Amino acid sequence: MALEAAPQADRVCRLAQLLEARLQRAGRLGRYTLAEVAQHCTPHDGWIVVDSRVYDITPHVVQHPGWTSGCGTSQLLAILRTLGTDCSEEVRAVHSTRALLQLQPFLIGVLVVEGEGQDGGGSSSSSEAAACQGDSD
Numbered sequence: 001m002a003l004e005a006a007p008q009a010d011r012v013c014r015l016a017q018l019l020e021a022r023l024q025r026a027g028r029l030g031r032y033t034l035a036e037v038a039q040h041c042t043p044h045d046g047w048i049v050v051d052s053r054v055y056d057i058t059p060h061v062v063q064h065p066g067w068t069s070g071c072g073t074s075q076l077l078a079i080l081r082t083l084g085t086d087c088s089e090e091v092r093a094v095h096s097t098r099a100l101l102q103l104q105p106f107l108i109g110v111l112v113v114e115g116e117g118q119d120g121g122g123s124s125s126s127s128e129a130a131a132c133q134g135d136s137d
C-alpha cells in the first residue's frame with residue numbers, strides 16, 4: 001500500500017516498518033526483551049518500547065528543554081517515568097502524528113519475547129509488525 005494513501009496513524013506505522021526493514025537489512029536492528037529494555041531507564045541511557053519497537057531516546061531526553069526551562073518540566077517528568085518501559089499507550093495518547101514521526105530516527109530494535117532469538121540472533125520473525133494495528137496486508 002502506498003504511504004500517502006493510508007490514514008495518518010497507519011502512515012506512521014508504515015514509516016516505522018520501512019525504517020525497520022532498512023535497518024534490518026543493514027544488520028543494525030537489535031532484538032531486545034522487555035527485561036533488557038528495563039535496564040536502560042536513566043536519562044543518560046533511556047530506552048522505551050512503543051508498538052513492539054525499541055527506541056533509544058537518550059538524545060531527546062538529554063536535550064529536552066524541560067531541564068532548563070520551566071515550561072517543559074512536566075513533559076520531561078512524563079518522559080522520565082517511561083524510560084525502560086513499554087509506554088505505547090501513553091506515547092500514542094499524547095503525541096501528534098508529526099511527533100510520532102520524530103520518534104522514528106531513535107529506532108534501535110524490535111521487541112522479542114523472553115526466550116526468542118535476541119540481539120544478533122539470526123532467526124527470522126519477531127513480534128515487530130504485530131505492532132501495527134489495522135494493517136491490512
Ligand code: HEM
Pocket residue numbers: 048057060074075078079080082087090091094095096097098099102103106
Ligand atoms: C524521541 C522521543 C520523543 C519525541 C521526538 C517527542 C516529541 C514530542 C513533540 C514534538 C511534542 C509536541 C506535541 C506534538 O507535536 O504532539 C511532544 C509533546 C509531549 N510529549 Fe513527547 N516526544 C518523545 C517522547 C516522549 C515520551 C516517551 C513521553 C512520555 C509519555 C512523552 C510525553 C510528551 C508529553 C506529555 C507531551 C505534551 C503533550 C501536550 O502538550 O498535550 N514524549 N513530544
